[in-house]
Amino acid sequence: MADDPLPFAAAPSHLLEAAVYCADLDAAERFYNGILGLERIVRDKNRNVFFRVGTGVLLVFNPSETVKPPGNPDRPVPPHGALGDGHVCLAVPGPALDDWRARLETAGVEIEADFRWPNGARSIYVRDPDGNSVELAEQKLWQQPI
Template sequence: MTDELPPADPPPHLLEAAVYCTDLDAAEDFYGRVLGLKRLLRVKNRHVFFRVGPGVLLVFNPDETVKPPGNPDLPVPPHGARGEGHVCLAMPGAALDPWRHRLEAAGVEIEADFEWPNGARSIYVRDPGGNSVELADPALWAR
């Protein structure tokens, strides 16, 4: 392997991220009804996708995504993960208190709620698949 690579610009932003959950009905309720994300697409018990700003959150059933593709026009390789993952959704700091109240009203347990050393705040909960879902003030990663 050589250290010399042809030049290329880095990706401008994250297009999609995935979490895995075997109960897509519960995941659809959590991400759609509780978090208010717009559902883009659901394919049976395989996946459900949600719009998050300019990106997309993919929620896959790992029992289904490990299977070879059934559509030759969409040859997505089998993939998947087991165990708890993590996704962080940007939430303006002033909106975190109302979101904490909404989550609690929906019966979602708050796992953690704290301020980082730079003053940004994060709230952590678990989705129905056990994934860590963080609502964080974008100042967390301010340049």
Template sequence: MTKPPSQILETAVYVDDLDAAEAFYGGVLGLEKITRAGNRHIFYRCGPAVLLIFNPDETEIHYTEGQLPVPPHGARGPGHLCFRATAEELDDWRHRLEAAGVTIESDMQWPQGGRSIYFRDSAGNSLEFTEARIWGIE
């Protein structure tokens, strides 16, 4: 029997403005850019995982002969993405985000322990920094 997946390798958010997303994820968050393909996508390294940022108008197009056979996909409207942070890093992130003009929507303590801060990216996606212990991960 096959084991369940051990971790998420990549995750995606969808944005209408890749330039604004590049300024936010590369500039404000400081993620390392892997590649950008025109107005279709930007990929960033995030620890051992990869963050895919797609323009849904481009990813909904069916591939043609000679292109990589990736099925059409995409989402519309705000999604959610959570970044892992230590308790010590949360205040640093809060200050960095506020200094960049990013509004913190919520700064909360979870009943089971752990803290999260919530904010939005340039496309309105709900982003979070949290301690992994909210999920029982140390």
């Protein structure tokens, strides 16, 4: 905020991680790793599975587990969670979107929407196994006003 009186050293440089919540981590792993091809970094039993996305990380949490207080004193992450469907958008080169659409359809993933924004960027929307909205979009989506 421009009117914020609190000084800070620098604005955050990029999004380090984002989270979605999926009750069935096996199904989530088949979708994010098997279909989308994201590299699995780590899985903690039925609590979470994390995937590399470029320089960032997609955290997939089991909502019934993350609401519990932390059991590991070395990782005192406060309980958290979300209700309802979440959303994540993954950047894909524009020329590859047709191949992605074909891959998703071949895997039996329903295409919920496929369109161009007013700035010309294309987005394809699907749902993960838990109902979260997953968007594959051209990087230029946020390089110009939509």
